Structures are given as structure tokens and as C-alpha cells.
Amino acid sequence: MRDIFITREEIARLMAELLYVPTPATGKTPLTAWMKANATTLGRRYASELDRRRDRRRPYFENAG
Numbered sequence: 001m002r003d004i005f006i007t008r009e010e011i012a013r014l015m016a017e018l019l020y021v022p023t024p025a026t027g028k029t030p031l032t033a034w035m036k037a038n039a040t041t042l043g044r045r046y047a048s049e050l051d052r053r054r055d056r057r058r059p060y061f062e063n064a065g
Helices: 008-015 031-037 049-054
Strands: none
16 A cells, blocks of 8 residues: 555554644544545545545545545
8 A cells, every 4th residue: 555554653643633723623524424424435445645645636436445
């Protein structure tokens, strides 16, 4: 895959609550509702974030491997 997953530094910052904002959510759809609505396709494809960064014009699904 050649992707880089979460690093120890990112985990430490998440655990220290440094990667969050103290403002209300701006989205209208709760993650749990979105997951239920997309349950039949969720996790069926893998899209490399590194590939996406290399060519931002390509849609995510073309990078799925």
C-alpha cells in the first residue's frame, strides 16, 4: 500500500486532546448516521491518501487498490 498510518506522535496528541476544537460541529450528519447509510459499501475499497495528495485532480475511487 505504501501508505503511512497514524504515527505515535499523532496518537500522543490525540490522547492529550490537542487535536480537537472546542466549537460545535459544523456538519449536519452524525458519523453514526452516515455509517449506517453507507454500511453496504463502507470498507469495500481502499483509497490511498498519499496517492490522492500526488494527484488531487483524480477522484478517490480511482486510487482505490
